[in-house]
Amino acid sequence: MGEWAVLPAASHQKCLANAPAPATVRRDMMRTQQQIPIRARVLRFIPLVAILPFCLLGVVMAEPSVAGLSSGLEPGLKGQVLIEELNCVACHSGDASLATRSKKSPRLAEVGSRINPQYMEAFIGEPHRIKPGTTMPDMLSTMAGDEKRRVANSLTHFLLSLKPGNFSIQAPDTVAVVRGMRLFHSRGCAACHSPRDASAKELLANTSVPLGALDKKYSFKSLSDFLRQPHASRPSGRMPDLRLQGQDIDSITHYLLQDTRVPGGLSYTLYRGQVWEGLDSAKVTAERAGQVKDFALESLGRVEHHSAIQYAGWINVASQGSYTFFLKMNGGSLSVDGKIIIDQAPRDGRGIKDLQGSVDLAPGWRSIQLAYFHTGREPQLACEMAGPQMQRQPIPASMLAVSDQPIPVAEPFQVDPALAAVGREQFSSLGCASCHDDLRVPSKSRLALAQLDASRGCLSKDAGAWPRFDLNAQQLEWIRKALPDAGHLQLSDKQRLDKTLATFNCTACHERSGLGGIAPERNALFTGTQPGLGDQGRLPPPLTDVGAKLQPQWISEVLFHGKRQRQYLEVSMPQFGEANVGNLVELFGKVDELETVAIPEVANVKESKDAGCEMVGTSGLSCIACHEFNGRKSGELAAPDIARVSERLKKNWFNLYLRQPSRFHPTVIMPGYWPGGQSVRPNILGGDAAQQIEAIWIYLEGGAQAKKPAGLSRQSNELSVSDVTEVCRGHCPVGYRGIGVGYPSRISLAFDSDEMALRQLWKGEFANVDIGSFHPRGTDTFAFPQGIPFHRLKTLEDNWPYKGKTNYLFPQDQGYQFRGYHLDATRRPTFLYHYGDIAVEDFFEDVRDDKGNAYFKRTLTFDCPTEPVPFYFRAAAGKKISRRTEREFTIDQLQLRITSEHNGLLREGNLGEVLIPLTPPRGHSTLTLDYQW
């Protein structure tokens, strides 16, 4: 036997075949259970804030965090960026354009629906402690504790009086949290905000735009509304619109608010798929999670067949004693107080079972976890209990809680009109209204920028009746240097461009020479769906010389209308708003210049166009090997579509790029086809590089109307069968180790050498064969489900094993080993494999019945060195299965006849199965069957 010894590893493997390993389910539950107290301990932070808003909370103070200051922007401009980002012009007048460029404060008209009132009050009082790095100044810095608290409170009453708020929090969906974590890091959020580890701890807080404690600030609705339309409340576009799909926004919101705690009865997670493989199987998907009041299935809405629900929570036990739990279900497990008291594997082949288990419980909160499988015939769930002074009854919601610690209920905020009036006055007198100028509250005007003394007021260390920004020394120095000219700034085009790119943090995602690019510690966050494209397949394109590269219309499309070319990048191209970055289109064009290439005259346009088509196709430079063409791709790569290249690229840049791609990307994948000016295709247009490049351009200018280049559609490669049998192997509908066999009687089969199983039958044409793959042609296809041929079922309820995505050692761990095949005189294969120490030969003959219809006669030969333990052979499986005799079965269109001295039995279930019990004798024996369809 040549199997690779695998035993030590087998214990790491869940036996997928035999339904959910209870250990797996338990492990997940334990995890949930452990998380609750930890979170309760660590994240009690904001309830404290509500109670003691102005106490020191041990949060580090930080200077205002302004994205882009870490870019390579010339230091002289950094002060200007700060003046604009801190909106100095709101108090200190400058020229009109400064006001336009400066970052406006969040609009507050609807803030009552957006922000948790408790957070609002705490933040107004101590902005730099509640959200380190915020650009909002502390306006109350000179007030004593009591006064500060009163003012913050009345300001909150004022803001909540503006519009009736409907702020309310909801429990996070932990399934969406997992998805949201991936999206947060891949879609671009983490380019500016800090990436986080698995426990949501910020990893790069010092170099990121701060978020603060979002779960204390937002509700699910208010944060997802904000992410859908960030510019509605923050019109200056520093927080861009990522143009994400609704579901993605919801997932990111759940992720950011994963620490929100809401009272409830039970947490649940709903799974779908082949749940009997275990809930961590690749064929099982967690669909959603949340909280419900009790175990009643109805509260989950519609539950589809082949679902599983994992409930976790705490049960409040009133008195000491033995409690019995009663479950009605097809399969699942129940553990109470850490003990498994019921454990029943799900079986699709039967209905529900009445199960019960008992446990001694002491009074107090006890953990309870129920894994329920919505499987089998007429699935249902009932969960009852009985105990001391408790008659048997469904577990009432009043006894259940998602946590053994109390979770405070948020009291609705009641606006006091008198306090709101005071707050309105303070909003004006303190200067809040200068920045938050959308409420039509009068604001005071102060000294013009040009008249300011840079050593006093906000720019001094002194406390006083001015906003306090907590600027650091470097920031102060930048601002002081910039201040004299800030009100009437004269900048070159390049300076204006650089300042805009820095302000909007474009270089967090795009390299631009002189300004910087993706920080090394963030580089790995950028991912793509086309790994074959290398770095270009995952990193946003560089902006170096982009004005010399792209047509201005295309830059506008990308910046303002969300057009994008590189669908394989996972990161979004954010929208900052035309009002905010509209100047970029013109500035790129003015600033970016490259040398001009002389374009040759084309004497014969048609000849040139044809040559261009030839070069783009497979007989030329094979551009389409990597690039899409008019939305079609010839290969597996999908580099940018070249058919519309003239709509996007400037011709001059196209010339420069083709001549030397590596000049523009140091790790470019695209080869240079004119190395040293010499064409690698000397036979086209006389090998003249300039004429060749011009020809490609002229051809591609045809856009969607351009003639299709050679090689765009893959040629079919039919393998037809004449008088001998044909075999082909490789990737096919039954897997990667498929073997297709086409027989002269025009019937064919596909055998899976991974599982040693007959998987498909068809009639007529055999197959199209490509390199490493084949695809069955023909008609009357009959497909069998995955699964090994032989197995020792413990009971007839057990599921039939097959290779899932993660039972890596299957089926070798069941004793199987494929051994190849040999061909007979007409080249018909006999498949060879081992099942334990039984050597199996599996031979299919194409024969005809008396009406001339072709069918397969299958002969299984067993060579047993000893008499084996009995096992079953699954001869067929499928839907619409019926039994005519012990040797004749019908599976949909397929007739199965056992022609040797063996009987089959029919096993019903989601998929019906014909099982033949076998006890082959020592030595040589055979089993024969006919498959006709």
Added chain:
Amino acid sequence: MVSSPYLMAVAAIAYTHLACSADDLGAMWGTAQEESNYYPIVSIPIPSAVPMMPGSFEILPDGRLAVGTRRGDIYFVRGAFDSPPNPQYHLFASGQDEIFALSWRDGAMTATTWGEVTRISDTDGDDVADRFDTLTNNWGYAEGHEFAFGSKHDAEGNIWVALGLSGSYASHNLLRGWAVKVTPDGKMLPVCSGLRSPAGVGPNSEGVMFAIESQGPWNGCCSLKHLKQGAFLGHPASYNWYPFVPGMTTPAVEPNSNSRMGLERKRVKELVPPAVCFPYIKMGRSISGFRLNQTGGKFGPFDNQLFLGDYTLSIIMRATTEQINGVWQGACYPFREGLATGIMNVEFSPKGQLIAGGFTTNSQWPVRGASPFAIQRIDWNGITPFEIREINIKKDGFLITFTKPLDRQVASKSDAYDIRTFTHIYQAGYGSPEVDQTSAEVTRVEASADGLSVYVQLKEIVGDHIHAFDLAKLTSTEGQHLVHSKAYYTVNEIPHN
């Protein structure tokens, strides 16, 4: 008529070329004409009816050439080594998955396909295969990029198989990213982890097994890696299979990204650095199959050296290896460019010719050579080229040997040796620029009396750096310049004495 716009265009091209000539990626070596004076390329015709995409070669005991194809066929070819070639193709076996290795032993052809190692034999004497005995198919194979390349039989009759990752970044199926050894009785023994997208597998002159690795994540450039038992070869995606390998445990430490191979070798004790690095583009972009030259001088002055094909650039390179302080390292040298197609594999014929073949495809990489498929032969015409034969490291410098005597006057000047060093970022991202550049200071030069070698002493050998040699100033006693003036030595270890 040459119009003036045309001249301007030429000038513009010349300008861009000059502007970036220091690092002109993608440029050809420009040596094809000179190479052809010693190593002419001969094409072996393929009839149009034969769907030939060669992926592997073998020489049969009766002197025929065997060709395994991507389509899964094996052809036996008579007359391929004749001058001119007069090939007759015979289809021996068909219907297999893609075949990237063939090895004949004991009357049967062993093929490594993507899914398994198969012993293919003809039992009824009609010269057509009728038995396909699977030695093993126990590695995971469930995704499109999960390549498998195999070796010839080693001295014990094992086939070594290098299993590519599931794509570039992940290992989704059993042992993807590992090298395994398949014994004659079909046992599959895992050897080492950490491969990314390996290609050719084979021994050096001392019978030690190596595999080609491709540039990409955790690989700054293509390289030749030593398949050392128990080693980790650089890409940590395949760590997940250690629990499935009896007798091996997961390395305690994972390599850090954005680091250097030299630093991480100190942290991860299982990490074995690439033996020979091939600077990207300058020395190949997608190196494929390779073969040891044991022709006993029939192929010129490069006996016991490795010859490697490159798919994208349609070139052949040479490499030499030596073991220093227990670690393999060595150098690579340009050899021949201008082949007709993407080179997938190479083989030496009994006459000492180098067979090189492959294909292009419209579904994967673009290729410099234009032919959709080709089998070519590089013949040595008996004239010795003036070449760097080999570079060996010494305690404080390098011994460079040549194929012909040097002009010792030129060779004794230290400024004739332009030696620069660099390394790559060892990182999870794709590939790497060349970084940490230094220029080596030559402190002493000593040419041997016969002029065939020169010892170049350096002020410092930079550990863990590739040393790039440019010896364009050297001339032979006949006044010739080197056919290829460049070579690249990968320093993993510096000899203690």
